[in-house]
Amino acid sequence: MPFHLLFPLFSSIVFVIAVMFAKNAISRGSSPWTSTFLSNLWLGISWAAFGIYHGELLPVHAWWQAALVALAFVTGLVFTYLAYQHGDISVATPIFGVKVIIVAAMIAGLGHESIPGRVWVGAFLATLGVGFVQSGTGSLPSSTGHSSAANTRKAMLTIFLAVVSATSLSLFDVGLQLWAKHWGVARFLPIMFVATAVLSCGFLPWVDRPQRLRQLGTLRPMIIGTLLMAVQAMSMSYSMSAYGDATRINIVYALRGLWAVIIAWILARAFGGREAHHSVRVMLMRLSGAALLTASVVVALWK
Numbered sequence: 001m002p003f004h005l006l007f008p009l010f011s012s013i014v015f016v017i018a019v020m021f022a023k024n025a026i027s028r029g030s031s032p033w034t035s036t037f038l039s040n041l042w043l044g045i046s047w048a049a050f051g052i053y054h055g056e057l058l059p060v061h062a063w064w065q066a067a068l069v070a071l072a073f074v075t076g077l078v079f080t081y082l083a084y085q086h087g088d089i090s091v092a093t094p095i096f097g098v099k100v101i102i103v104a105a106m107i108a109g110l111g112h113e114s115i116p117g118r119v120w121v122g123a124f125l126a127t128l129g130v131g132f133v134q135s136g137t138g139s140l141p142s143s144t145g146h147s148s149a150a151n152t153r154k155a156m157l158t159i160f161l162a163v164v165s166a167t168s169l170s171l172f173d174v175g176l177q178l179w180a181k182h183w184g185v186a187r188f189l190p191i192m193f194v195a196t197a198v199l200s201c202g203f204l205p206w207v208d209r210p211q212r213l214r215q216l217g218t219l220r221p222m223i224i225g226t227l228l229m230a231v232q233a234m235s236m237s238y239s240m241s242a243y244g245d246a247t248r249i250n251i252v253y254a255l256r257g258l259w260a261v262i263i264a265w266i267l268a269r270a271f272g273g274r275e276a277h278h279s280v281r282v283m284l285m286r287l288s289g290a291a292l293l294t295a296s297v298v299v300a301l302w303k
Contacts, residue, residue, distance in 0.1 A: 007239035008249045011232035012256035016093065016263050018232060021225030023084045025218035032081035033206040034213070038226035039077060043233060044197025051190025058183055058191040066188060069175035070195035073233075076168035079161050087158025089264040090286050094133040094257030095162035097126045097293045100250045102170035107177070107246060122251055122300030125292050129257065132289030173246045180241035189237055251300045258290040 022035045051057055058066060083092040101123045108115050180188040213219040239249055265283050 002245075004239050004243040004245065005248060005252045007235045008253040009255065011235045012253050013259055014228050014232040014235070015253075015256045016089070016259040018225050018228035019080075019084055019089055019093065019260075020263065020267060021221040022081065022229065023089055023225075025213075025216075025222040025225060026081065026085050028218050029216045030213060030218045030222055031206055031208050032078070032085045033203040034208045034222060035081045035226055035229075036074070036078050037200045037203045037207045038222065039229045039233070040074060040193075040196045040200040042227055042230035043193045044200075046230065046234065047190040047193035048197075050186070051194075054186045054190070056187055058187045062179070062183060062188075063191060063195075065175070065179045066192040067195050069172055069179065070192050070199055072168050072172040072175060073192075074196050074199045076165045076172055077229075079165035079168060083158050083161035083165060086161065087154055090261045090283070091133060091155055092158050092162045093260030093264075094286065094290050094293060095130055095159050096166050096169075097130050097254040097257050097296075098163060099166040099170050099173075100126045100254050100296070102167055103173050103246050103250050106170060106174045110174070110178075119248065119251070119300045122296035122298075125296035125299060126251070126254055129289040129292030129296065132292060133257070133286050170250075173240055173250065176237060176240040177244050177246045180237075181244050185238060185241040189241060193237075248300060251296055254293045254296065257293045258287075261286045261290045 026032055026035065080092075080096075083095075104115050104119060104123055176188075180192070208216075208222075210219065213222055236249070236253065240246055243249075261283065265287075
């Protein structure tokens with residue numbers, strides 16, 4: 001595995017741990033807008049400090065490019081947290097695997113890269129994996145108070161929100177590959193992530209105040225989850241900006257679907273996840289879908 005693919009591998013693991021904490025906070029009454037705002041605030045502060053230390057910023061006439069990429073990122077993150085608000089981690093996270101296909105199609109359509117056949121095969125396997133995860137939505141026992149129809153509607157809403165998030169974040173990835181690599185990581189990313197923090201200030205009317213988070217008992221998981229989300233986003237953004245190779249980076253990042261099913265299943269009771277109420281058959285179906293996503297990584301990287 002090329003060295004730069006270790007960055008998305010790291011991010012895929014940290015992402016799942018981050019959403020376990022954030023999902024716990026949201027399920028206990030915290031707002032998903034709070035998660036979005038805090039995640040982008042940490043990113044903005046970190047990259048602003050880096051930009052000041054580096055001392056060389058993006059030319060003003062190129063700030064519109066950073067703003068567009070920032071808008072795609074903020075939109076993607078909003079729909080990510082909304083997907084986790086309405087559905088299971090083990091459903092939403094593997095669905096993000098469609099991002100592999102979207103990025104590959106966008107790059108091929110722009111004509112900036114020739115996509116090897118093995119990458120398209122990997123993308124096809126990722127699609128099958130998404131299908132398995134979707135078929136494994138299942139129904140909860142009647143003791144949970146949810147009907148089968150209600151579970152199906154919730155799962156479909158989760159899938160829709162995850163696909164919208166994947167599309168927005170695909171635009172973010174392509175924008176990074178086109179512009180950040182051109183201007184350089186050290187000049188582009190500070191302005192871009194400061195822009196994400198500024199855009200996120202528009203969510204302040206819906207952001208929970210610290211006092212409310214303390215009342216809900218969600219201050220600690222919210223801070224941990226959003227900090228980890230920022231860390232994994234920095235890792236992904238750096239790898240995309242410095243090395244390009246958006247398609248293979250996203251295929252490795254799709255491993256988060258596998259980690260999500262396994263970790264969410266194991267830690268469901270500790271974090272209050274709905275996975276604790278699903279049958280073994282349902283979770284094995286989701287795990288099979290996530291395994292297909294893993295197979296897509298092997299195929300796409302095979303030479």
